[in-house]
Amino acid sequence: MIRLENVSYTYMSGGPFEKKALDDVSLHINEGEFIGVIGHTGSGKSTMIQLLNGLLKPESGKVIIDGTDLSEKGVNIRDIRFKVGLCMQYPEYQLFEETVLKDICFGPLNMGLFQKEAEERAKFAANMTGLPEELLDKSPFDLSGGQKRRAAIAGILAMEPKVLILDEPTAGLDPAGRDEILFKIRDMHKRMKLTVLLVSHSMEDVAKLADRILVLNSGRVEMFGTPSEVFAQSARLREIGLNVPQITMVADRLRAAGADIPEGIYTVGDCYRILLPMLKR
Amino acid sequence: MLKDITLGQYFPGDSFIHRLDPRTKILIIIAYVVMVFLIQNFVGYIALALFLALCVAVSGISPKCLIRGLKPILVFIVFTGIFNLFLTPGEEIWRWGFLKITVEGVRFAAFMVLRLVFLILGTSLLTLTTSPIALTDGMERLLSPFKKVHLPAHEIAMMMTIALRFIPTLLDETDKIMKAQSARGASIDSGNIFSRAKAMVPILIPLFISAFRRADELATAMECRCYRGGEGRTRLYELRFGAVDVLGWIYMAALLAAIIGINMIFGKF
Numbered sequence: 001m002i003r004l005e006n007v008s009y010t011y012m013s014g015g016p017f018e019k020k021a022l023d024d025v026s027l028h029i030n031e032g033e034f035i036g037v038i039g040h041t042g043s044g045k046s047t048m049i050q051l052l053n054g055l056l057k058p059e060s061g062k063v064i065i066d067g068t069d070l071s072e073k074g075v076n077i078r079d080i081r082f083k084v085g086l087c088m089q090y091p092e093y094q095l096f097e098e099t100v101l102k103d104i105c106f107g108p109l110n111m112g113l114f115q116k117e118a119e120e121r122a123k124f125a126a127n128m129t130g131l132p133e134e135l136l137d138k139s140p141f142d143l144s145g146g147q148k149r150r151a152a153i154a155g156i157l158a159m160e161p162k163v164l165i166l167d168e169p170t171a172g173l174d175p176a177g178r179d180e181i182l183f184k185i186r187d188m189h190k191r192m193k194l195t196v197l198l199v200s201h202s203m204e205d206v207a208k209l210a211d212r213i214l215v216l217n218s219g220r221v222e223m224f225g226t227p228s229e230v231f232a233q234s235a236r237l238r239e240i241g242l243n244v245p246q247i248t249m250v251a252d253r254l255r256a257a258g259a260d261i262p263e264g265i266y267t268v269g270d271c272y273r274i275l276l277p278m279l280k281r
Numbered sequence: 282m283l284k285d286i287t288l289g290q291y292f293p294g295d296s297f298i299h300r301l302d303p304r305t306k307i308l309i310i311i312a313y314v315v316m317v318f319l320i321q322n323f324v325g326y327i328a329l330a331l332f333l334a335l336c337v338a339v340s341g342i343s344p345k346c347l348i349r350g351l352k353p354i355l356v357f358i359v360f361t362g363i364f365n366l367f368l369t370p371g372e373e374i375w376r377w378g379f380l381k382i383t384v385e386g387v388r389f390a391a392f393m394v395l396r397l398v399f400l401i402l403g404t405s406l407l408t409l410t411t412s413p414i415a416l417t418d419g420m421e422r423l424l425s426p427f428k429k430v431h432l433p434a435h436e437i438a439m440m441m442t443i444a445l446r447f448i449p450t451l452l453d454e455t456d457k458i459m460k461a462q463s464a465r466g467a468s469i470d471s472g473n474i475f476s477r478a479k480a481m482v483p484i485l486i487p488l489f490i491s492a493f494r495r496a497d498e499l500a501t502a503m504e505c506r507c508y509r510g511g512e513g514r515t516r517l518y519e520l521r522f523g524a525v526d527v528l529g530w531i532y533m534a535a536l537l538a539a540i541i542g543i544n545m546i547f548g549k550f
Contacts, residue, residue, distance in 0.1 A: 050460065055464065081464055093491055
């Protein structure tokens with residue numbers, strides 16, 4: 001579905017502030033996968049996701065989406081953007097219409113859909129993100145922070161992309177709002193068979209949701225594997241300024257203290273299943 | 282594309298130009314602007330170009346970076362040139378239909394373009410070598426004699442500081458919003474002028490809203506730190522003229538004399 005081949009990207013190329021954001025990144029993401037993307041600030045996460053829908057063009061290398069090479073001539077980049085829905089950080093700042101419904105319709109209307117179909121999609125998307133229907137006729141600026149966030153995500157979802165990329169969708173939300181949005185994202189992933197890329201700073205969230213985890217470090221792929229593979233390398237993760245879920249820390253400490261616990265425990269459930277028989281003994 | 286705007290950007294350094302007192306630099310720039318319009322012949326512009334080139338060489342700013350500052354107003358320069366070229370009455374040298382070029386037109390167009398270019402290059406050099414804080418500090422001190430006639434010098438300087446401070450922030454924000462809307466399929470750089478103007482709405486509205494929100498937050502933050510205007514406010518770094526400034530004034534006076542001399546010797550050309 002998504003393939004990066006030796007992709008590099010440099011900001012302010014040639015100037016005094018030149019900064020290499022991505023350095024020879026190659027990876028492959030299958031259709032329907034849920035990928036968690038983690039990395040220290042400035043590790044190239046935001047750059048990578050912007051390359052995936054053509055907002056940025058790679059300096060070298062290829063970005064291939066669904067078999068289409070984005071650098072090829074004659075590729076309509078807008079079609080790619082409808083296919084790869086990107087929800088940027090703090091997406092509520094992109095709201096601009098008079099009503100929430102109109103704002104969610106912005107994407108679908110840009111696709112050339114008729115008003116009626118766009119509205120149907122908007123209502124469906126709002127429902128998917130858990131936005132109550134009575135809010136749709138309100139001004140987006142009257143909504144609460146969490147509701148705005150949902151409206152913005154619905155605006156992306158209404159384009160019915162095949163890939164949904166979310167850059168820290170829960171930043172700045174309270175715990176209840178955070179859990180609900182994440183739950184909704186998982187729900188969408190399952191029900192609509194979406195390929196999801198979730199950029200997050202929360203190891204817990206990524207551990208809970210992702211099939212595979214992509215770890216970026218100074219513009220390079222540091223690790224790319226299942227949560228248990230990635231979180232088994234807690235020492236390296238800490239070295240590059242990241243961390244492991246708290247439950248992994250607990251398991252690591254217990255192992256260090258002599259308990260017989262395998263590496264790569266990342267959910268409370270797993271830890272519970274391993275610890276319980278030990279405690280019974 | 283927004284990253285090309287160098288206006289208001291500051292490159293830290295320790296050159297002769299960087300060390301000049303901001304007041305000196307502002308006065309020099311005022312003299313420079315006067316000169317740009319005072320010059321009546323091309324010899325004068327050559328002298329000015331040499332002076333500017335010297336300043337750039339001394340400042341350590343890469344000429345490429347300075348010239349990039351021209352890019353955003355390139356269209357404006359080209360239009361000014363074309364309008365003056367074709368619409369100045371005088372001795373005709375070329376005609377095609379209603380289009381005609383006159384001797385005066387050529388001269389006038391060249392002068393206008395040169396003036397614009399010199400204005401932008403000179404002022405860019407000022408902002409590239411002077412931190413916004415120093416710049417407004419200098420401005421405030423230069424304006425302070427006018428406080429006697431109730432000119433709010435401090436408030437003007439503070440407004441300028443804030444405005445300059447927020448240029449990069451707003452550019453960043455614009456870039457972000459443009460990306461977010463393009464991700465939703467907004468086509469910003471295609472279509473005719475009307476559809477482009479319409480495409481600006483989804484960018485301008487969020488931009489205004491965030492600007493107002495930022496202004497509000499900034500006002501609150503300033504009040505939290507007990508800001509209450511310029512009355513009785515002291516500074517951590519007082520501006521002082523030094524030996525470099527005297528040198529700066531001498532150079533400027535020499536150039537001014539040279540320009541006036543050139544104007545008198547070569548006359549209008």
